Amino acid sequence: MNRQALVVGINRYPDLENLKRPAFDAEAIAHLLETYGGFRVRRLPVCVANEKFQVNPKPGYGEEEVDIKVLEEEILQLFGIGEKDCPDTALLFFAGHGLRKPRGLKEGFLATSDTNPEQELYGLALNSLRDILLESDVKQQIIWLDCCHGGQFIDVLNKADPGNAGKVRDRCFIAACSASETAYATGEHGLLTSILLQGLDPQQRQVGKWINNLFLADFVNQQIQTNEYWRNFPQRPVFNNSGGAIQLIQGVKIDKEETVSTRQPDICPYKGLQAFDFNETDPKYFYGRTALTGELIEKVRTGNFLAVLGPSGSGKSSVVRAGLLYQLKLGQRLLQSQQWKILPVIRPGEYPLQSLAEAFAEGNKTALRWLKDALNQNGAIALQEFVADVEAERVFLVIDQFEEAFTLCQGTAKQEAERQQFFECLLKALDSTENKLCVVITMRADFLGKCVEQEYAGLAKKIQEHLVTVTPMTFEELDEAICEPAKQVGLEVKRRLVTQMIVDVKDSAGSLPLLQFSLTALWQQWHQQWQQGKPGLPNQLTLNSYNELGGLKGTLEEQANKVFQNLSTAQKEIAKWIFIELTQLGEDAEDTRRQVTKYQLVETLGRGEYSEDQVEEVIGILNDEKARLIVTSDENGVSVVDIAHEALIRHWDKLREWVNAERKAIKLKRNIEQAAAEWESNGKTEDLYFLLPGQKLIAAEKHCGSVPLSYLAQEFIQISRLVFQRRVAEQQKTAEKNRSDERGQIITLIITLGASLAGLIPTIATIAPALIGAVQPVILAFNGLVAPIHINSVIFTLIVSLIIGMAMVTLSWMIIRFMKISRRTNKL
Structure with missing residues (x-):
């Protein structure tokens, strides 16, 4: 791997105050990079001491000086501009004066030896450095600036195209201070260099392990926050990491203890049909979306609204939860993001204003009632007050499966009005909270048309202006998503299996859930053999096992049918209606999943022929870790049930047959239940306006025996x-x-x-x-x-x-x- 570095330390400035430490700073960094990082280092200014190249602390008359022409040419060469070949990794370290123009746009500069502000000579413009990086084809770009006003470089870079015209880049930018601050020195080195040298100490990592840019950013953060000495300095280093991790320094620490096997046979590193979540475990096994995660981070750094759209099964929820949110919590990509208030992830559901209140209530039922009433009465003003009351620099709200605002919040005038109020509340609050509130939504791409059917407070325009589309994973990303989680638990995915799975996924849109489900089934098969003590069992997942399970699409079908066939006759009928209840019929779109409270599900299906205990038992079977066809969760003290993923609706033939056979009856049932809910909300009045009229009543009575109805719906029909x-x-x-x-x-x-x-x-x-x-x-x-x-x-x-x-x-x-x-x- 071609790794090159340019370290610059300028002590001597004929027309500025001379400095004492930059050359020593640069040499200390150069030594680490050469010795432990595998970098080829070019030094400026350079001299020879003890038969070694070193950064020259006191270049004399006639010796090499770092004027603007020399520095610019060296940087152009470092990043491969105009060169036939460019390095894989390029690192620029600069220590010296940093300047800003005193008038006009306050443009920032790296001061070179020929800098003379009186003659309007300021050195290399940070804008020029930005342009070089944007043009460069170097995949891993690293810039460390230990100078005054260095943080302005991060600002000017992000004002340009953060996606770099579609080029995928891993970047690490660290500056000694913000654009308006002065950089200081302490002891032998500048403040930033002192922290970098500690963070890059190879003794912090075992032999074979690497210190990367994410670890380094985390180290800088911790030092500034916890070290009393650094905390008292009137400057704060700033950084910005994007893309994937960049290996910097290889560890040399030797542990005297015996190395423990990495094999963890009881841990499944895959998620089946579930999304990777925002917690302490799932992100450890979330791979393949580094570039997309970096793009999302850049978007929220500079804006307060982000719409993540893609087809069902493209991984929208996972990348936002286990990618974006987890990285913000770590604080390794955005400075101080670990101090942001990340609210619980919500889904709109049937009553989106209540869901919004739940995010701020965080499980407090008393607060929930008050917050809900406030939102209903005052809308955006109330939400603005909620945000203002949070003691954090930013309040981060993720609304997952945003399409539920259309699929579930519909059918009655009251729900239509609540949907409109929900959109207005969000968008107006975003405009009035001075960037403190940041909202991220995930939505199926085929629902974008729904957003333009009405004005909806400018929702469609907002989405189009702040849109990130989740595109299919590349070959390399799929390879990483398949292999890396297995490595974390000591397993190997054989290359033939990896190749076949990638081919299968590439030919099938929205099939990431099927990929995860197949990998989970492969792990379960291996784990069962390991528990049985199969002699000679290798730590491998193989193509033969994959074919036995039925391949990408056959695995899900086979598993669902297997679980269903093991049920009794009564349990099969209950299971059928559980899946139907958890399926939302599409209106000019594909069917989607539908979240239902466990109480409602048990109460509806446990009437008449089957008992509530029987329904509870079937829910448990379908939710068992070996089945995982449905999932249960707790939301503000209420147990809810959900289908594991929409992939089950699309790819399980039996479920599609059930839904299609009962579609007319299901639609009538849902209409009755919606009308019953509105009737209940109006005090179960006998006003004919809220009851079923003649023909609808006849149709309801005709079908009420063929579909399970809740007690409320049956009471509604009886009263009608x-x-x-x-x-x-x-x-x-x-x-x-x-x-x-x-x-x-x-x-x-x-x-x-x-x-x-x-x-x-x-x-x-x-x-x-x-x-x-x-x-x-x-x-x-x-x-x-x-x-x-x-x-x-x-x-x-x-x-x-x-x-x-x-x-x-x-x-x-x-x-x-x-x-x-x-x-x-x-x-x-």
Whole structure:
């Protein structure tokens, strides 16, 4: 491996104050790197003493001076700019004056021998050093600056593209102080050099072990925080590590005790279908995502929101939990990040505001009620106050499986409103907490479209501006993820098996859970043989065993079927409905997992044919460490059950068959349960608005015998039926009364009209002679045209009465018709 270093220690400055220690600092670092680090070291300025090259502490007239041209050319050569070949690892150490321009943009510089501020000559600009590193193809880049204002280099580098145009880099930057501080010396060396020499002491590591940049950063941190001597200095070293670990110094410590075997046969280094979590154990076996973890760290260093998106099974949760959070806790990548307040990881669930309150309550039930009420009433203002009350520089909140805000918080107007309030609360608080609150979300990439369906307080734009996509792992990363965990417990994964597993994973998107599950099954098989004392058992996982298990996809199917077939008939039916209950039906998307409280699961399935004890027993079987098809956990004192991973939903044929066969009934069941929950939240009112209407009630009653329903849902259906029957009875009673009233009204109307007609006849008879006299001239006028017409009073009276009677009958019919139409309108 080609490892090169350039160490620079400038004591002599013709136009600045001369220094005493930089050359000694540089030489001490150079000695360690050459002797114990395997570096080829170039020194500036250089001299020969005792037949050895050394950093020249007092270059005289005519001897090599480190002017800006010399330093820049040496750095360009170190990092392979313009060179045919470049080293694998390049390290630059600089000790001397560090300057900032007193006016303008306060640009930082490494002062060279020809520096003269009066002539606007400041030395090598930190911006130029940044540009060299960004252009360089050197994979491992190390910069240590023991000078004033050196921390500005980290600032200017991170203002550029932290991903370095897609190039994967392992980097270690350490500066003696921040951009605004002055660097000091103590004893023989500068402050930073003194700490580096202690941290790089090869006696701290056993023979064959390496001191790397992460250990060194941790050492610097501890010294500044715990060492009383260093803590009193008016400067604080700053650092930034990204990418993977860089080996610096090889240990020489020899332990007198016998070396203990690294084999730990009872520890499984793989996670099956579960994600690697943020705890003390899982990160030790989390490999293959170093570059992605480094990218996430850089994002949160400079911003307060991060959206990690990728397909299901791409490892989003693992890289955030066991990668990002664990590194922040260690404080080896970002200075002081170990002092940040990392809140418990949450999932939105059905009630995201309650989940948000749970993160801050941290298990305190009394506080939880108060926090939840505050969020419901005051939203972002309340969240801002929560953050302000936390005694830490930053408050870090991870919301895993963010898509649950769409898949679970839906179906009712109340939940839709809570979802909107949840988004507004988060985003407004981020804008108002002055970077103290940092939120990281993980979400399936196929749910990004859901974020643009509504405004959602600018959620879609926020995600697009702060997006990191989890891409498939490279060959090298998969190799590391397969082999390194096994090494930690003294096992070897045979090369043929590694190659075959990588080929299988590469051909199958979102298959990291299947990879972990297969590796877990291989370890379990090996462990069982080890427990049985199989003679000659090698510490190896082999391709033959992998093929016997069924390969990448067959292993999961085989294991799930094996667990299921070992159940009794009754247990199989219970298990079927456990898996169905833990599956969320997709709406224009794939089905996903659904978290359910254990109480709700047992109470729903333990009614009728099966007992609650039987349900509890099946949950235990499926959650057993040998099965691990479902997982149980405790969230704020409430036991919850979850399917181990969505890979089970996608790749277990039997589960897909169950869900597809019952899809219509499941959807109806979920709708009933959502409506029942809203009905309960409104005091179990008998208001028809909150109950099942006619056709929906009939459908619910039709299917309630074919799907298990909770007690609340069954009560909801019963009350809906009782209220519906009561309403029908009332309507029938009202209809009968209306018909009786109608008959009475018609009879009364006929009698009234008849009486009216009888009363009119005498009146008509009285006025008939006069009326006849009035119309007689008209009649006589037509005598010449038609036959003569003779009308007497009696006939005239009968004709008029008949006309009036017909008019009254028509009027009665119209009145009755109007009454019937009015009653129909009232019913509607």
